[in-house]
Amino acid sequence: MGFSFTNRKHAPQEATDFLRGNARLAALLPAVQRMAKLQQDCWEVLPSAFKACEIFAFDGGELTLAVPNTAVAAKLKQQVPNMLVNLNGKGWQINNIRFRVQIAKGIAPVRPSGEGLKLSEAAVDSFDEMSKKLEPTAANEPLIAAMQRLVARRRT
Known part of the structure; x- marks a missing residue:
């Protein structure tokens, strides 16, 4: 049954x-x-x-x-x-x-999906260009490095 x-x-x-x-x-x-x-x-x-x-x-x-x-x-x-x-x-x-x-009961917390953000080739090119145009000061170094890592990951 x-x-x-x-x-x-x-x-x-x-x-x-x-x-x-x-x-x-x-x-x-x-x-x-x-x-x-x-x-x-x-x-x-x-x-x-x-x-x-x-x-x-x-x-x-x-x-x-x-x-x-x-x-x-x-x-x-x-x-x-x-x-x-x-x-x-x-x-x-x-x-x-x-x-x-308080956060509402019905709203689930947002968790990373494990997938990277989908960027167009033009967007990746823009990040690459911006990283090269920024003045290489101590304040800009972390930003420049982050943009270069992003470009390297997206182009491989």
């Missing part, structure tokens, strides 16, 4: 069903539901700017938001008074909002 999802003994469960089914984890369910509600309320308060942000922590009246970069953090800092009014109006007791820059 082959494997199939229809003849499995245990069907997939929702996360909340899983938490309810385990006595030790069931205590986490109210906290998970509370954080999900806070996340939803934040999206409603700042729908356009907040979509890339997530709740990082909420403790002692201080809300910490994970933001993808400093530019988003700077824009959201301008909105803190408005956010505090709106979120407190929804029943949250928030005294302060902080921001923590």
